[in-house]
Amino acid sequence: MVKLTAQRQAILDLINASNRHWDAEELSRALGDAGQAVGIATVYRGLAFLEAEGLVASIQLADRKRYERADKAHHDHMVCTACGHIEEFAHATIEALQEAAARERGFTISGHQLVMFGRCADCTKGNNT
Amino acid sequence: MVKLTAQRQAILDLINASNRHWDAEELSRALGDAGQAVGIATVYRGLAFLEAEGLVASIQLADRKRYERADKAHHDHMVCTACGHIEEFAHATIEALQEAAARERGFTISGHQLVMFGRCADCTKGNNT
DNA sequence: AGAGGAATGATAATCATTATCATTATCAAT
DNA sequence: ATTGATAATGATAATGATTATCATTCCTCT
Numbered sequence: 001m002v003k004l005t006a007q008r009q010a011i012l013d014l015i016n017a018s019n020r021h022w023d024a025e026e027l028s029r030a031l032g033d034a035g036q037a038v039g040i041a042t043v044y045r046g047l048a049f050l051e052a053e054g055l056v057a058s059i060q061l062a063d064r065k066r067y068e069r070a071d072k073a074h075h076d077h078m079v080c081t082a083c084g085h086i087e088e089f090a091h092a093t094i095e096a097l098q099e100a101a102a103r104e105r106g107f108t109i110s111g112h113q114l115v116m117f118g119r120c121a122d123c124t125k126g127n128n129t
Numbered sequence: 130m131v132k133l134t135a136q137r138q139a140i141l142d143l144i145n146a147s148n149r150h151w152d153a154e155e156l157s158r159a160l161g162d163a164g165q166a167v168g169i170a171t172v173y174r175g176l177a178f179l180e181a182e183g184l185v186a187s188i189q190l191a192d193r194k195r196y197e198r199a200d201k202a203h204h205d206h207m208v209c210t211a212c213g214h215i216e217e218f219a220h221a222t223i224e225a226l227q228e229a230a231a232r233e234r235g236f237t238i239s240g241h242q243l244v245m246f247g248r249c250a251d252c253t254k255g256n257n258t
Numbered sequence: 259a260g261a262g263g264a265a266t267g268a269t270a271a272t273c274a275t276t277a278t279c280a281t282t283a284t285c286a287a288t
Numbered sequence: 289a290t291t292g293a294t295a296a297t298g299a300t301a302a303t304g305a306t307t308a309t310c311a312t313t314c315c316t317c318t
Contacts, residue, residue, distance in 0.1 A: 002263090002264060002315060002316085005265065008265095025305085039267040041269085045265080064305065065305090078234065080236075087234060087236070089234065098245060102247065105207065106253060107209075107247050107253070108248045110247045111247070115242050116238050117240045119239075134283085134295095137296095152274090167298090169299095170297080170300085171296075173276075174276095192273085193274065193275090
């Protein structure tokens with residue numbers, strides 16, 4: 001079984017090269033621009049594979065799924081509804097309380113997602129739409 | 130401007146009548162079964178209106194949006210990935226910590242969503258798929 | 259070199275949601 | 289009650305992200 005193919009490696013490299021939160025199409029386009037064209041279907045499959053292997057992480061937003069590096073400590077996200085900026089934050093206490101709440105209810109949690117929506121610092125000041 | 134029409138009232142009544150988390154199609158089907166047929170497009174528009182008015186609340190899951198009563202204290206959700214059961218939980222401390230984290234970063238939060246995924250108590254015991 | 263199995267890529271299909279548009283209902287003023 | 293303006297409805301088409309299909313290509317092992 002092959003697995004980490006050239007295309008998947010290219011996707012992974014691109015994600016690892018920054019702190020961006022990419023969607024599938026952005027990745028396909030960026031790879032094309034870099035001379036390493038990868039079909040959109042392959043990008044989707046590659047992302048599913050990379051995520052299953054724990055090599056990339058993702059957040060499910062309302063409209064699309066976005067992927068980011070996995071080699072960071074666990075964190076959650078604040079999404080600016082004005083400019084799209086995504087900011088990360090980690091909070092050990094919140095994590096611990098979540099787990100406790102799940103345990104109390106007999107839930108075996110396999111994951112969670114906390115997303116806060118609002119206006120980032122810049123947009124709060126600048127009065128963006 | 131009219132607003133709370135018969136169809137919207139019917140949607141609202143149905144949602145208020147239980148603790149279920151409905152998606153648009155379930156609502157349309159249930160209304161049809163109850164002799165009060167409402168077109169699917171009207172259900173979507175009605176839900177958007179009702180949510181904008183604060184009359185219903187929603188959670189955005191990976192695949193679809195689900196609506197529930199708004200006349201409950203704020204709470205978050207645990208979703209069972211085996212049976213689909215949705216359980217609610219409220220945690221004032223988590224809420225407060227979230228707000229503090231946002232404030233620290235200059236974020237003006239307008240909302241948030243915390244969803245935990247895993248197996249509910251029954252499915253953990255019963256070994257469902 | 260050839261076979262078997264997996265990955266790729268172009269494209270069709272799917273599915274939730276939104277847009278379109280003709281028709282109908284509602285409200286206010288006559 | 290009739291008209292007119294405005295908004296809502298419902299059937300259906302369109303959209304957009306994601307997944308499935310399938311012929312072709314690529315590995316890897318023999």
